[in-house]
Amino acid sequence: MLPAENVIIKSVKAFAVALPLTKPIKMAHAVFETVENVIVRIESDDGFVGWGEAASAPSLTGETWQGMVSLVETYIAPLLVGRDARLRAKLLSHIEANIYGATGSISAVEIALIDLLGQRFNVPFSMLIGGMCRDYVEPMWILGNGSVDADLADAKSRHEKGYRSFKLKGGTQSIDQEIEATLRLRDLLGADSKICIDANSGYDLAGARKYIAATLAARVDFIEQPFPRKDLVSLKALAADGSIPICADQSVHDMADIHLQSACGVSGIALKLNKLGGVTAALHAADICDEHGMKIIVAAKVAESSIASSAIMHLASIVPSVEWGVSLTHAYLAADLVKHPLGLTEGKSFLGNKPGLGIEVDLDNLDRFRIK
Numbered sequence: 001m002l003p004a005e006n007v008i009i010k011s012v013k014a015f016a017v018a019l020p021l022t023k024p025i026k027m028a029h030a031v032f033e034t035v036e037n038v039i040v041r042i043e044s045d046d047g048f049v050g051w052g053e054a055a056s057a058p059s060l061t062g063e064t065w066q067g068m069v070s071l072v073e074t075y076i077a078p079l080l081v082g083r084d085a086r087l088r089a090k091l092l093s094h095i096e097a098n099i100y101g102a103t104g105s106i107s108a109v110e111i112a113l114i115d116l117l118g119q120r121f122n123v124p125f126s127m128l129i130g131g132m133c134r135d136y137v138e139p140m141w142i143l144g145n146g147s148v149d150a151d152l153a154d155a156k157s158r159h160e161k162g163y164r165s166f167k168l169k170g171g172t173q174s175i176d177q178e179i180e181a182t183l184r185l186r187d188l189l190g191a192d193s194k195i196c197i198d199a200n201s202g203y204d205l206a207g208a209r210k211y212i213a214a215t216l217a218a219r220v221d222f223i224e225q226p227f228p229r230k231d232l233v234s235l236k237a238l239a240a241d242g243s244i245p246i247c248a249d250q251s252v253h254d255m256a257d258i259h260l261q262s263a264c265g266v267s268g269i270a271l272k273l274n275k276l277g278g279v280t281a282a283l284h285a286a287d288i289c290d291e292h293g294m295k296i297i298v299a300a301k302v303a304e305s306s307i308a309s310s311a312i313m314h315l316a317s318i319v320p321s322v323e324w325g326v327s328l329t330h331a332y333l334a335a336d337l338v339k340h341p342l343g344l345t346e347g348k349s350f351l352g353n354k355p356g357l358g359i360e361v362d363l364d365n366l367d368r369f370r371i372k
């Protein structure tokens with residue numbers, strides 16, 4: 001019998017960075033120009049390093065970057081240092097037994113743990129978390145420019161670059177403008193592209209019904225998070241109309257939420273690592289969606305660098321169906337944190353066979369954009 005190859009954790013560090021976007025992204029209740037993300041670095045006692053990342057998203061997870069850095073270094077690090085990273089599931093159970101919520105922080109830590117194991121054993125991230133269904137993903141493009149003409153120009157440019165899936169940010173203009181944008185988008189893109197709309201809780205029932213009725217000809221795949229999560233009355237009413245599938249994003253933070261959304265008539269969920277608490281939780285969520293016959297969109301938070309976006313890509317490679325799309329968000333950043341950002345070839349991003357996340361962190365950029 002071979003001796004056990006322990007991967008003893010020597011250190012767990014957390015940094016915060018402020019990354020500028022190439023241009024502002026407008027959503028129903030926010031405009032993003034710069035994002036504050038937390039980067040986790042875990043090193044083993046034999047010198048291997050794993051990286052993880054999560055966007056701070058107070059309105060989604062309740063976590064600020066200041067709190068995340070403190071939580072990782074003050075509370076999570078002591079639970080990991082000296083332990084064997086191969087026992088990832090046990091370590092995560094230990095963390096979750098001691099810390100409630102903190103899904104973004106825990107996700108960044110779990111990504112770094114898996115990346116570390118991948119580096120140590122020379123295995124890609126995806127092969128450590130499950131069986132691959134595909135070796136590439138076809139990322140969608142988010143349209144959040146705040147005007148119909150700007151969204152159309154953006155879509156045209158991205159369609160020429162190979163994108164074939166587009167998400168319009170709803171609740172940012174009037175309903176009439178969003179109807180116009182949707183109909184003109186379908187005319188512009190033709191039949192070969194998917195269109196969905198994400199209202200980010202910005203619609204009311206009458207508005208959602210008006211939008212849906214007026215855009216049936218545009219064949220919108222689904223409407224994401226039309227209402228605030230507490231408004232189950234509107235949600236059930238819209239689902240009962242049966243006119244378009246509904247996707248839940250801000251309404252889903254744990255497994256119980258998925259059961260509730262399914263019972264309300266929701267057809268699918270947005271699977272985000274920072275919202276669910278990491279890869280293990282996201283895979284569990286995907287299984288529950290499968291049991292309910294729900295669809296999935298696998299999405300990074302706007303905007304995470306190629307560190308977290310790579311984790312999303314690996315996750316998307318093993319989820320049985322990504323019919324509703326994959327959202328990689330590093331492409332909205334003016335600067336990435338890796339030397340070779342995830343690429344796009346004829347609309348596809350390929351996983352490759354490099355160990356772990358398959359990325360090389362750009363330490364100069366990490367320093368340049370570091371705020372903590």
Ligand SMILES: [Mg+2]
Binds near residue numbers: 198224249250270
């Ligand atoms: Mg969303």
